[in-house]
Amino acid sequence: MTITVRMARFAAETLVEPAATAAVASLCGALPAAGTEAGRRPADIAARWVACAALHHANAGGAGRAQAEQGLAVGLELALRMLHSLDGQVVGGWDPVCAAVAVGAATAAARVDGLGSEAITRAIGIAATQASGLAAVSLSPLGTFQHRRAALNGLQAAALARAGMTAPGTALEGRRGLYSLIAPTGDPAGAIERLGERWLVVERPVPPGQVPPEGALPGADLWSAALTYAMEVFS
Amino acid sequence: MTEGMGPAYEDIAEAVLAAAARPLPEEAAAAARRTMVNVLAVALGASRSPQVTRLAGALATPSGVPAAPGVAGYARAADAALLTGFAAHLDDFDDTHLATVIHPGASVLGAAWSAGWSAAVPGKALLAAFALGCEIQLRLGLAVSPEHYDRGWHITGTCGVIGAAVTAGLLGALERDRLADALRLASLQTLGHREAFGTEVKPFHAGKAAANGLVAAEEAARGTFTAGAGGILPDIGDLLRALAPDRRQPHQLLDGFGSRWELAANTFKPYPCGIVAHPGIDAAVQAHRQGVDPADVTRVRYRCHPLVPELMGRLDPRTGLEARFSAVHGVAAGLVRGNGGLAEFSDAAATDPVLSGLRSRIELCPEEAMPRDAATLEIEVVDGSCTEWPVAHARGSLLRPLTDQELIDKAEALAPGQAYSIWAAVARLGRETEPRTVQALLEPARQEVPVP
Numbered sequence: 001m002t003i004t005v006r007m008a009r010f011a012a013e014t015l016v017e018p019a020a021t022a023a024v025a026s027l028c029g030a031l032p033a034a035g036t037e038a039g040r041r042p043a044d045i046a047a048r049w050v051a052c053a054a055l056h057h058a059n060a061g062g063a064g065r066a067q068a069e070q071g072l073a074v075g076l077e078l079a080l081r082m083l084h085s086l087d088g089q090v091v092g093g094w095d096p097v098c099a100a101v102a103v104g105a106a107t108a109a110a111r112v113d114g115l116g117s118e119a120i121t122r123a124i125g126i127a128a129t130q131a132s133g134l135a136a137v138s139l140s141p142l143g144t145f146q147h148r149r150a151a152l153n154g155l156q157a158a159a160l161a162r163a164g165m166t167a168p169g170t171a172l173e174g175r176r177g178l179y180s181l182i183a184p185t186g187d188p189a190g191a192i193e194r195l196g197e198r199w200l201v202v203e204r205p206v207p208p209g210q211v212p213p214e215g216a217l218p219g220a221d222l223w224s225a226a227l228t229y230a231m232e233v234f235s
Numbered sequence: 236m237t238e239g240m241g242p243a244y245e246d247i248a249e250a251v252l253a254a255a256a257r258p259l260p261e262e263a264a265a266a267a268r269r270t271m272v273n274v275l276a277v278a279l280g281a282s283r284s285p286q287v288t289r290l291a292g293a294l295a296t297p298s299g300v301p302a303a304p305g306v307a308g309y310a311r312a313a314d315a316a317l318l319t320g321f322a323a324h325l326d327d328f329d330d331t332h333l334a335t336v337i338h339p340g341a342s343v344l345g346a347a348w349s350a351g352w353s354a355a356v357p358g359k360a361l362l363a364a365f366a367l368g369c370e371i372q373l374r375l376g377l378a379v380s381p382e383h384y385d386r387g388w389h390i391t392g393t394c395g396v397i398g399a400a401v402t403a404g405l406l407g408a409l410e411r412d413r414l415a416d417a418l419r420l421a422s423l424q425t426l427g428h429r430e431a432f433g434t435e436v437k438p439f440h441a442g443k444a445a446a447n448g449l450v451a452a453e454e455a456a457r458g459t460f461t462a463g464a465g466g467i468l469p470d471i472g473d474l475l476r477a478l479a480p481d482r483r484q485p486h487q488l489l490d491g492f493g494s495r496w497e498l499a500a501n502t503f504k505p506y507p508c509g510i511v512a513h514p515g516i517d518a519a520v521q522a523h524r525q526g527v528d529p530a531d532v533t534r535v536r537y538r539c540h541p542l543v544p545e546l547m548g549r550l551d552p553r554t555g556l557e558a559r560f561s562a563v564h565g566v567a568a569g570l571v572r573g574n575g576g577l578a579e580f581s582d583a584a585a586t587d588p589v590l591s592g593l594r595s596r597i598e599l600c601p602e603e604a605m606p607r608d609a610a611t612l613e614i615e616v617v618d619g620s621c622t623e624w625p626v627a628h629a630r631g632s633l634l635r636p637l638t639d640q641e642l643i644d645k646a647e648a649l650a651p652g653q654a655y656s657i658w659a660a661v662a663r664l665g666r667e668t669e670p671r672t673v674q675a676l677l678e679p680a681r682q683e684v685p686v687p
Contacts, residue, residue: 092477129392129436130426130443134477137423140467145460146423149450163293165286166434166556176387176429 003173003188004128007078008120010195011107016073020199024072026206027051028226029218037143043204045138045147046083046100050076053105053151054112055230057158063112065223073201075108080200081191082172086179089186090135095143098133098150099178105154106161115162125167126157128178152234240472241378241485244415247471248404251371252414254493255363255405259665263496267366268661273330273503273642274340275657275676278304278323280577280649286435287322294318300352301674305650312349312453313446316399320345321442324391325435326577327559328507328649332500333607333633335376335394336384336510338441339501342395343368343402345445348673350403350452358667364405366498368448372398373497377487379479384429386479392427392440393478399448407452412465417455419464421448422474433549433560503642505631506575509547511540512562514610514629519569522624527614529571529589534596536613537566541601543610550594558585566612567593576648608632653677 001009027047034048051072058068079100086096106127110120130153133146161167172178173188218226259267281287282305291306300315302308303322310318323329323341330340347365356364372394376383384390400421404414424447427440455461475483506516515537523529537543539562547562558564558580567590568579584590605611611625628634637645639658646654660676 092480093473094477125431125434126436126439129389129428129431129440131428132425133423134468134473136473137467140464141460141462142419142423142464142467145420145454149424149447160290160293160439164289165436165439167436168430168434171428171430174428174430176432178428178430180430181387181428 002170003192004124004169004171005117005121006192006195007107007172008124009117011074011078011111011120012115012117014074014196016070017199017202019202020073020077021069023201023204024051024069024076025218028055028069028072029222030206031055031226032229037139037147039139042083042097042138043080046079046097046104047076047204049101049147049151050079050104050108052230052233053155054108055227056234057109057155058112059227059231061112067112071108071112074111075104077199077201078107078191079104080204081195084200085188085190086183086186089183091182091184093135094131094182095133095135095138095146096182097138098146099128099131099182101147101150102127102130102154102157105151106157109155109158110161113158113162115158119161121169122165122167123158123161125169125171126160126165127154128171130157131178131182148233241470241475242489243470244418244468245411245465247371247418247488248411248414250489250492251367251401251405252411255360255367257493258359259363259366260496262499263366264362264665266496266498266501267362267369268664269503269639269642270330270340270369270498270501271344271362271365272646272658272661274323274344275304275673276646276649276654277326277329278319278344279653280328281322281325282306284325286325287318290321291318300349303348304677312352313449316345316349316445316449317442319348319442320445321438324438324441326507326580327509328504328577330501330503331510332373332376332497333502333510334500335373335380336390337373337376337394338391339369339372339395339398339498341441342372342391342399342444342448344673345442346399346402346448347406349449350406351672352674354406354408355670355672356406357669358664358671361406361671361673362664364402367405368398368402369498369501370496371401374488374492377497378475378484382479382482387429388478389427389429389431389437389440392444393425395441395444396421396425396447396451399445400451401448403449403452404455407456409452409456413455416458416461416464417452418471419461419468420451420454422468422471424451425474425478433557435556500633502631502633503637503645505637505641505645506565507577507580508559508565508575511542511607512547512565513631514608514626515539515543515562515612516565516569516575517626517629518610518612518624519566520573520575521626522612522614523570523573527570527616527622529593531616532570532593532596532614533617534598534615535566536598536600537562538600538602538605538611538613540605540607540609541603542607544599544601548599551591552585555580555582555585561594562599563594563597564590566597608634
């Protein structure tokens with residue numbers, strides 16, 4: 001089984017741990033206060049955009065909160081794992097956040113839609129080939145532009161995979177795939193190490209200013225505000 | 236050796252606007268017309284394919300821009316650009332700038348299709364926008380070649396975004412600083428991994444390049460993300476470094492811009508597959524015409540450039556799309572059918588037992604000294620004899636370009652009954668001062684058609 005297929009199977013089939021669901025629910029609750037790219041860590045930027053993509057997609061498609069949270073949990077988990085495995089390995093000045101957001105948004109939307117692993121493999125293929133953006137602008141308004149585009153590209157990748165577009169099954173680890181091109185010394189296998197056992201979404205430190213009310217998951221008002229925020233971000 | 240960082244985006248924009256303000260030199264105008272006719276015909280030829288039909292369905296909206304050449308319905312502007320570029324590159328039958336391996340027409344056609352729909356600029360401005368979109372992406376390609384493609388990037392997608400932004404920006408009447416911002420935003424949206432070759436993601440690269448270039452121009456006009464962008468991303472050097480970290484030639488972007496045209500070196504494909512396989516197909520067709528019976532063939536040594544197994548190395552394709560990346564399939568089709576048209580690269584042809592049987596008897600023999608546009612087939616038959624079928628320059632190559640009539644014949648095969656009227660409409664573009672869209676070029680002829 002290829003690494004790309006392994007990630008797709010995770011996105012399609014894994015049972016999301018309650019702790020992961022709670023973590024992404026908290027993320028959603030804090031989303032409207034997430035702010036822009038300036039001063040943010042790559043993982044926080046990726047989390048914000050994958051969350052916006054997942055919520056936008058779920059809301060536009062009439063999916064419920066549970067579906068949205070499940071989709072976000074698997075999509076963000078894959079995005080964070082990609083970001084972690086690309087860290088320090090990127091050549092040429094590409095922005096790894098864009099790659100992670102595109103794949104994270106694609107898999108999140110695909111999970112919300114209930115796509116199977118074969119279709120999600122293709123969604124990853126369509127998203128991965130669009131990895132771009134420059135690290136030099138990542139924290140500026142141009143960074144906002146490229147991360148927003150990456151999120152939209154991910155959503156479109158899921159839609160096109162659902163429509164039947166063919167794509168490679170080795171988009172991440174192939175000889176001319178994402179890792180080879182933007183991080184030739186990176187190890188794509190690192191992105192699937194203990195996948196499904198260890199959840200990075202749970203371990204992700206909550207950024208200052210985004211700490212949810214102690215011990216509480218966002219209520220209906222906060223959830224509604226998060227959906228509104230996600231819709232406005234892409235309007 | 237790598238030089239400097241790269242020209243400022245404002246300098247590129249200024250050069251593009253200056254060139255757009257002058258009449259196109261005839262060499263560039265002729266190349267632009269041939270490129271436009273060819274890529275329009277290829278898009279029309281693919282318009283009823285299952286892949287285009289499926290994508291059109293996924294992108295359809297009740298109103299908006301006409302979806303794509305030959306495709307009914309509408310789509311959002313960016314999606315119409317995507318669909319048009321996708322259709323134009325789907326069959327791998329479009330064009331190739333041999334020095335960079337860029338297929339420049341598809342992404343720029345997509346941008347012109349959508350950006351020109353609402354702009355309706357004079358015909359000569361439409362032709363100039365198309366020409367300059369091709370030209371800037373070819374020059375960007377030269378600046379990062381050969382490293383960029385060799386690393387595994389699909390240069391048609393990566394450089395196509397920049398070309399599409401130029402075309403969309405010119406059609407949107409962006410002034411210098413806005414056009415510079417469009418190029419900045421395009422630089423953040425490149426795409427295309429060669430891992431996708433043999434799947435629909437390859438033509439998606441050309442289509443999405445068109446869409447991304449269009450989005451770049453539209454967002455630059457709005458200015459939402461570009462306040463202060465000149466201080467953050469002053470020149471194109473960061474993009475060049477990303478595309479080719481080890482070796483790049485920034486001077487290729489603007490040296491002689493407007494007087495020396497890379498577009499003039501664009502070539503047009505006689506066969507719908509990777510261009511490096513074309514000389515082998517030529518040799519096979521030649522052998523077929525000289526009476527070589529494929530049933531007698533026991534072995535074929537296909538002496539070729541090393542890029543043939545690199546780019547066209549599939550030995551047992553199962554679909555028409557995979558066959559486009561199979562040099563041995565192309566040679567088998569040439570030997571058996573004496574042709575290398577769309578029918579020879581269909582799903583049915585890929586699974587034809589006669590062709591698959593012959594494919595298994597063809598051996599790829601790469602030779603460092605073999606020129607890219609040359610090949611030799613050594614064909615052994617049942618009586619033990621062997622004949623050589625050399626091709627020095629493939630049909631459609633720079634030294635043996637398709638004539639205007641051959642281009643029209645190709646277009647007629649792709650879009651029956653439309654080729655001559657499209658040729659005439661495009662021929663008039665450079666003289667037209669009234670508003671013209673790409674869509675209007677596909678309307679039936681309203682005056683006598685000149686024969687080339």
